[in-house]
Every structure is written in structure tokens, then in C-alpha cells.
Amino acid sequence: MGRVSTPIDRAEAQAILEQLAGPDARLRDDQWAAIEALVVQRRRALVVQRTGWGKSAVYFIAAKLLRARGHGPTVIVSPLLALMRNQVDAAQRAGVHAATINSANVTEWADVQSRVAAGDLDVLLVSPERLNNPDFRDEVLPSLAARAGLVVVDEAHCVSDWGHDFRPDYRRIRTLIAELGAGVPVLATTATANDRVVDDVAGQLGVGGGDTLVLRGGLDRESLRLSVVAAGGPAQRAAWIGTHLGELPGSGIVYTLTVAQAHDVAADLRAQGFAVAAYTGSTDSADREQLEADLLANRVKALIATSALGMGFDKPDLGFVIHLGAPSSPIAYYQQVGRAGRSTDSAEVVLLPGVEDQDIWRYFASLAFPSEALVRKVIGELSQDRPLSTPALEPLVDLNRSRLEVVLKVLDVDGAVRRVKGGWLATGAPWSYDEQRYRTLEALRRAEQQAMLDYQSTDGCRMSFLRAQLNDPQLAEGERCGRCDNCAGSRFDGAVDAAAAAATRDRLMRPGVEITPRRQWPSGLARLGVELSGRIVDGPEPGRVIGRLTDLGWGPRLRRLLDEPDQPVPDEVVRAAVAVLASWDWQERPTAVMGLDSATHPVLIGTLTERLAELGRLTYLGTLRYPAGRRAVTAANSAYRVAALHGSWQEPAELGPGGPVLLVDDVTDTGWTLTMAARVLRAAGAPQVLPFALASVN
Structure with missing residues (x-):
């Protein structure tokens, strides 16, 4: 592939390795084979070797040898900040001038880009997210790709959605490689790739075919x-x-x-x-x-x-x-x-x-790629000439922010949308939902x-x-x-x-976790027919739950309680609730308590509310009820959830000029149910609403 450079001596590579790893380090035969292929033969290589084998030594030695022969800087796409910090430290030990561009050093980006332009850097480490940042993609990447001496894709299994840690941003690397100058070598490395992932990575990075060097070693870890x-x-x-x-x-x-x-x-x-x-x-x-x-x-x-x-x-x-x-x-x-x-x-x-x-x-699996209808909704809401930001798009589709961002990145890689300054555009290119692939995944x-x-x-x-x-x-x-x-x-x-x-x-069973109230309405509610915007001024105070469903103490017990058929509240849960209330550092003690209507646990919430009223000597206000025939709220997106909850409860009786109201629910996830219900009680005369739930999802 491309031209062949001046031969190198193994002793030269060995000397750099000793700078990296100490005088006792010895260059492995496969390390030397990879270095020679990259530096001399200008080939593309895929290295699958166990953790600790020395994959980073291959690309740092190759980078220094290439720079010494007049080639441009090495670009390393690296997925984690910890990895970048370790790699910069390693590079410095070998006299390699390295710098990073990632989310943790925003203030340094301009200086780093200037050093790249001036040719002062031997190695530039970039996070995969940078590859599709409009400024970096349009202003820095083209010249970098044209002048790069070597491109390295570290932790390359992230490229493959068959791998254990697929990241959509990694798919952008295909674009980078496609724009490389003639004869620029490419090295992909990973320790965790089975046959299927190796084949997928090789195909995506263009390292498949007869001219590719594949070095795949044993994965035993003797220690x-x-x-x-x-x-x-x-x-x-x-x-x-x-x-x-x-x-x-x-x-x-x-x-x-x-x-x-x-x-x-x-x-x-x-x-x-x-x-x-x-x-x-x-x-x-x-x-x-x-x-x-x-x-x-x-x-x-x-x-x-x-x-x-x-x-x-x-x-x-x-x-x-x-x-x-x-x-x-x-x-x-x-x-x-x-x-x-x-x-x-x-x-x-x-x-x-x-x-x-x-x-x-199962919980993490539920966050997988959404249905075709939702994905097409995302594409349909985007224009081809006026970009829409992610926050502006969020209220238009029923996806929470993190899942929406994943969908946009995948669609970007597939060519259906494009990220630009100011947000996202639809490209108008045809797009098909690969249902069979997602089922196979x-x-x-x-x-x-x-x-x-x-x-x-x-x-x-x-x-x-x-x-x-x-x-x-x-x-x-x-x-x-x-x-x-x-x-x-x-x-x-x-x-x-x-x-x-x-x-x-x-120690683990000490009950009580604070829940932070929502402070800001999601953007775009007016498009859903809800005239709410800006800061929330009539919501609840900070609240409490007995425990998180994911914690080690109360988590298993609360999950079991909520998974079982509806039943009166157990005494141990009442005792835990009382302990939480006793340690609550509220500004003013509640004078009344009210339960939230529930389709799944009406008896549990009702009896808990009654017991708290009795034990705390609070005025019992009954249940804040949903109207008959109301559908359960299933929306994941904040704006859609608020819109579905808006006007969801029957008007309660006047609460009078009493003190704060304790509002009781079974589980809180996004916080929007307690926020919207609190507004109803505030409108009915409650000076403050103190939300309390048995559990929080996270």
C-alpha cells in the first residue's frame, strides 16, 4: 500500500521502547513486525493482543520513527480520558511531544490546534466525539488527515456494534480514514475482540484484504x-x-x-x-x-x-x-x-x-436502539436547511436526551442526518431501519x-x-x-x-436518600400545547426516598415489595419511612399528608399514607386522584412526560391555610410526576409540598 520508506533497524525501535518502559523491556517479535509494517511498508494493521502486551508501545515507537523520517503527526483516536492521560505520560517518557483534545481540556483546544498547524506535535490524541464536532471536522480534520503520518484507532472493538462497548462516535473513524493522504498507515488495536468483532472492525476501517497485517495473539494472563x-x-x-x-x-x-x-x-x-x-x-x-x-x-x-x-x-x-x-x-x-x-x-x-x-x-438492555417509528420521527422533525439543536428536538420526539443523542449519532454515521453548527440537519438521503441487525444484536x-x-x-x-x-x-x-x-x-x-x-x-440499611426537585421546565413545551417555560416557581421542595432500587441496602427489599402483588405497607417499611422523616432537615414540619393515585400500588400507598398520618399526627388528606379513564404515562422524554401529566389530577378540595403537605408516592424516576402533582397542591393552597417516595430508580 503506497510507497515504502527507508528501512529501519530493530535496535532503534528497541532504544525507544527502553525509554518508554525501562531498560529491561524487550521488543516482542510481533511488536517489531507491526512497527516495520507501519513505518517501512506503510501498511494497515490490526493488532488483537491481550491487555498488557504492549500495544501502545507499537504506536508510540512507530510515531517517533515516522516523525524522525519527516512524516506528519500521529493521530490516535482514544475513548477514555484516563487512557489519554496515561498515553500522554507514556509519550513524554519516550521524548514524544503529545497533546489531547477532549471534553476535559476545552480551554486548551485553541493552543493544541495551533501546535498541530505549526507542526510542533508528534502525537495528537482525540476523543471519538471530536471527529464529528463541526469546527474540528471542518477546520482541523481535513489538513490533519492529509498530513498525518499514522492514524491509530485504540480500543477498536468500540467500532463494532457486535462488541461489548460499541460507541456510535467511533463509526466516524471511517470518514477520517477515507480522507487520508496516499500511503498513510493505519493501526487498529484492541484486547477484546472475538472473530465476529475482528471481521467487522477490519471491514469498517478498511483494513480487510490481502495487504493487511493481522497480528492476533494468545489471551492467557499468567498472573x-x-x-x-x-x-x-x-x-x-x-x-x-x-x-x-x-x-x-x-x-x-x-x-x-x-x-x-x-x-x-x-x-x-x-x-x-x-x-x-x-x-x-x-x-x-x-x-x-x-x-x-x-x-x-x-x-x-x-x-x-x-x-x-x-x-x-x-x-x-x-x-x-x-x-x-x-x-x-x-x-x-x-x-x-x-x-x-x-x-x-x-x-x-x-x-x-x-x-x-x-x-x-435487563434495565440496561431496555435502553437499546429504539423502534423504527421513533427513529423515523427523529428524521422527520429535522429540516434540510435550518438546523435544530438537540434540546430543541427533544420535545418533538419521545426519547430522553441520552437515547436521542445515540440515535442522532447513528443516523449521522448512516448519512441520514448531519451535525452542523447550531444542531442537526436532515440530509434527505434514503435510510432503512436494519431491523434484522437489531434483532440479531x-x-x-x-x-x-x-x-x-x-x-x-x-x-x-x-x-x-x-x-x-x-x-x-x-x-x-x-x-x-x-x-x-x-x-x-x-x-x-x-x-x-x-x-x-x-x-x-x-450501615447499608440506614434509610434516606435526598431527591433533588426539578428546577427548570423542558424546552419546547408550547409545541405540545403546554404554556410552561423557564424556571419552575411552584414546584416541590427537596424530597426523600427510603432507598434507591439499585442500592445494596434497601434496593433488593424495595424491588421485591414493588414486584409483588399490591398489599398493605409492611411494618418494616413504615419504620424506615418514620426514620427518614425523623432525620429530614426540613425548614418547617409538614402538617398534612396526601397520597398519589396509583394504578399498580393503591393499597400500598394508601396504607402508608394513613400510617404516616397516624404516627406523625398529620392531617390525612386522602388521595390525589386521576380522572377515570386516564391512560398511564409511558413517555421517556421530559417534555412529553410533562405534557402527559399536565391536567392529570382531579382538583382536590381546598387545603386551607395549613402548613406544608407531605406528598407520598411509590417510585420516583424522572421527578416530573412529583413536580406536576406538587403544582396541583400548591394551587389548592399548600404553602409547600414535601415529596416522599418509597424508592427512586437511580
Whole structure:
């Protein structure tokens, strides 16, 4: 492909590797093969190698060699901020001038782009989202593509919707590659790609065909000691972590499936004296950077993290990875446990599965690509000449913001819409909904979930099980690692000291989570016939719930209660509600209580409202009722939800000049039901409305 450059000497590449990784590092034969193909032969390559193999060394060495021979900067598309920070640090060790353009360094973008234009950078790392930013795409990308010495697609499995971490923005890379100058080499790298993902990535990135170098190695991790421990319910499993954390080697990561669980576990472990911190998708970017530094420097025993701490985080001596709850894919699981033991002889990997894991899998699966009718609605609302912003489009289609953004990105890649300054335009190009593909994807996800359950129950080698899921070409039939609990015997007992479990349960079961009221009306309500806009001035005060459906304490109990047939409120729930109310730091105590009408739990809410009136000596106001024949609100989009709730309740009797009203519901999700109901009570004379619910969804 293209011209052949001046030959290079392996010793030159070895010298750069030593700058990157230290004097004891040795260049692997496959690393050298990839570097030679990129630098000398100007080919395209796909490298699928295990975590810790040294994929980043390949592209940093190639980048420096290409720059030394007069070629342009290397462009690395990198998915996570943690990954970018580690890569910039690694590049600097090798004397490579690197910079990033991502959401966390907005103030530096102009300077970085100036350095690119001036030729002062050897490596530019960009997030995939930047590739379709109008300014970057139109003003920076064309010249960069024309002058690039090398393009690298890191964590390339993100390109494929068959992969475990598909990201629509990654599909933009096809456009970048199509616009490359003649003979510009391309390197795609990943550790987590099975046969199907490899084929898909190769096709999308144009690296398929006879001239492509494919380097696919074995995926065994000799240092990892895999275990599955059955430790009981959520409190018992959290207690197990507290019991064993101190004896685990070095510092590590404890993964949870939800943000609530991460904060629950972190708080519980801190209460026991452990130096730990929560790290989630909602953690501020500056705080994330500090937490990563703390873990790298062993200033914390563990980060309690969601999958936000994943690809590319590089701590070679990470001593352990624990999962409180199983990911829905064994491929994602392999990727996360691969953080451990990169430079150590042994690292502990422990899975603590729970029966509630599958509920969480189903919830995330419900956020899949929407129906054809909804997607066509999105296209239909867009003009071909006047752009519409995402917030302006949101009230026109029944999709919440995050799902709408995914749909727009997919449609953009498919050519049906285009992102421009000011929003989105329809292109007018024909578009078809690939229903068969989405059905096949759904079946694949179900198969992955079953495989994760099979991993937990297998009596075979656990490492070989994971390698088989990734179609490891070097896996021999019947091969056993000799290190996992099934090969070498169990190292951990699932039993937990009764007193420790009780103490953990008490800490987790302390009821009470604040719910923040809505402060601003969604835009575009007037188009739906609702004349509300701007700041909400007649809504509720901050409220409380007993617990989140996703937390480790009250979550399982509340899910069970809400899944069962409607029934009078249990005494333990009443006691928890009273405890929440007793600790509520309201400005003025409520004088009355009213329940919200419910199609699913009228008895539960009604009896809870009556009990709270009796125990709190509050005036019982009955139920705020829906009119007969009203349809349930199913809208996910905020504007549609508000419009559906507007005028939904019968006018209550005058509440009189009393004090604040406690408004009781079963579950709160978006907060709009409590907001709209509070407005009805405020209009009827309530000076304040204090929302209270049994549970919140998140």
C-alpha cells in the first residue's frame, strides 16, 4: 500500500521502547513486525493482543520513527480520558511531544490546534466525539488527515456494534480514514475482540484484504488467579469485601454495576477504616484524575468503581480486581479484570455474583436502539436547511436526551442526518431501519448474558472459558490455567462472620436518600400545547426516598415489595419511612399528608399514607386522584412526560391555610410526576409540598 520508506533497524525501535518502559523491556517479535509494517511498508494493521502486551508501545515507537523520517503527526483516536492521560505520560517518557483534545481540556483546544498547524506535535490524541464536532471536522480534520503520518484507532472493538462497548462516535473513524493522504498507515488495536468483532472492525476501517497485517495473539494472563465466590445477599457480599480487603495484595479496583452501589460500598468500607473512594461516570473529570493518581501511587487501597474506570487505565502492579455483581458480558469482564497483574507474578480476581444482577442487565438492555417509528420521527422533525439543536428536538420526539443523542449519532454515521453548527440537519438521503441487525444484536446480548451465568457455574478452567469467548487462536482443547479456583482449589470461603455481616447490613440499611426537585421546565413545551417555560416557581421542595432500587441496602427489599402483588405497607417499611422523616432537615414540619393515585400500588400507598398520618399526627388528606379513564404515562422524554401529566389530577378540595403537605408516592424516576402533582397542591393552597417516595430508580 503506497510507497515504502527507508528501512529501519530493530535496535532503534528497541532504544525507544527502553525509554518508554525501562531498560529491561524487550521488543516482542510481533511488536517489531507491526512497527516495520507501519513505518517501512506503510501498511494497515490490526493488532488483537491481550491487555498488557504492549500495544501502545507499537504506536508510540512507530510515531517517533515516522516523525524522525519527516512524516506528519500521529493521530490516535482514544475513548477514555484516563487512557489519554496515561498515553500522554507514556509519550513524554519516550521524548514524544503529545497533546489531547477532549471534553476535559476545552480551554486548551485553541493552543493544541495551533501546535498541530505549526507542526510542533508528534502525537495528537482525540476523543471519538471530536471527529464529528463541526469546527474540528471542518477546520482541523481535513489538513490533519492529509498530513498525518499514522492514524491509530485504540480500543477498536468500540467500532463494532457486535462488541461489548460499541460507541456510535467511533463509526466516524471511517470518514477520517477515507480522507487520508496516499500511503498513510493505519493501526487498529484492541484486547477484546472475538472473530465476529475482528471481521467487522477490519471491514469498517478498511483494513480487510490481502495487504493487511493481522497480528492476533494468545489471551492467557499468567498472573491472574480467577475465583467465583458465593457469599449470599448484597449485605453479605459487601461484608465479604470488608473482611478480605486488607489481605488482598497491593491496591486494586472493586467494580460495581451501578453508581449507587459504588457509593454504598465506598461509604461502608470507609466506615471500617479503609482508604477507598468512589469513581463513577458522574465523578467530575478533575476528581477522576486525582483519584487515578491516588490509586497509581497506592494512596488508596481501592477505587470502588463502575465501568467508567476501564479501558486504558494502566497500573502495572494492580494487585486485585473484585466484582460486586457480574457484568452482562464475559468479554467485558475479561477486559475489566485485565487491569490487574500486568507486571506482577500474581493478582487476585474475584467475582461476587448476585441474584439481582440480571435485573440490572435487563434495565440496561431496555435502553437499546429504539423502534423504527421513533427513529423515523427523529428524521422527520429535522429540516434540510435550518438546523435544530438537540434540546430543541427533544420535545418533538419521545426519547430522553441520552437515547436521542445515540440515535442522532447513528443516523449521522448512516448519512441520514448531519451535525452542523447550531444542531442537526436532515440530509434527505434514503435510510432503512436494519431491523434484522437489531434483532440479531438483541439475541447476541442474551447469549452473552447466558455465557456470563455459565462462567459462574462452570467446573472447568475459568481462564480458558474467557479465552474461548474471545476465540483465542492459541487456546488448546482441554487447556487448563492451573491457577483459577477450579484448577487449583478455592482460596476464598464465601462464609462471612455473622457480626460483620450484621454491622454492614445496619450501615447499608440506614434509610434516606435526598431527591433533588426539578428546577427548570423542558424546552419546547408550547409545541405540545403546554404554556410552561423557564424556571419552575411552584414546584416541590427537596424530597426523600427510603432507598434507591439499585442500592445494596434497601434496593433488593424495595424491588421485591414493588414486584409483588399490591398489599398493605409492611411494618418494616413504615419504620424506615418514620426514620427518614425523623432525620429530614426540613425548614418547617409538614402538617398534612396526601397520597398519589396509583394504578399498580393503591393499597400500598394508601396504607402508608394513613400510617404516616397516624404516627406523625398529620392531617390525612386522602388521595390525589386521576380522572377515570386516564391512560398511564409511558413517555421517556421530559417534555412529553410533562405534557402527559399536565391536567392529570382531579382538583382536590381546598387545603386551607395549613402548613406544608407531605406528598407520598411509590417510585420516583424522572421527578416530573412529583413536580406536576406538587403544582396541583400548591394551587389548592399548600404553602409547600414535601415529596416522599418509597424508592427512586437511580
